[in-house]
């Protein structure tokens with residue numbers, strides 16, 4: 194259980210897109226992080242590995258966009274800033290969890306990541322949608338909006 198508590202304690206500093214205040218945000222928590230100053234929802238972008246994935250992603254009460262990437266993958270480097278942009282636009286609605294497939298064999302197997310980047314939308318640990326390969330920002334935004342809408346239907 195040490196890995197669980199570690200993941201909950203990991204904090205990153207996130208700048209509030211609305212008021213500019215820096216906030217400390219945990220890797221795992223219930224609900225969605227909000228700015229301590231103006232209460233705006235904060236972008237939630239977290240790295241996870243096989244040891245922390247269940248706490249960071251499966252137990253999240255927000256839908257989780259999983260980005261399975263690798264350092265040697267060119268398309269991953271192109272898609273990564275797009276995903277961060279979407280996570281910022283959709284702050285309070287999704288959590289972005291980045292997984293380096295090279296060091297997370299369990300997650301790679303679970304999501305059948307034969308090609309990367311593989312993007313998976315998870316709702317409480319259940320796969321809602323999957324996108325294999327890079328795509329332009331507009332296409333990814335549409336994919337994500339549709340997947341989130343389908344989840345609510």
Ligand SMILES: [Zn+2]
Pocket residue numbers: 209210211212213214228229230231232233
């Ligand atoms: Zn703020």
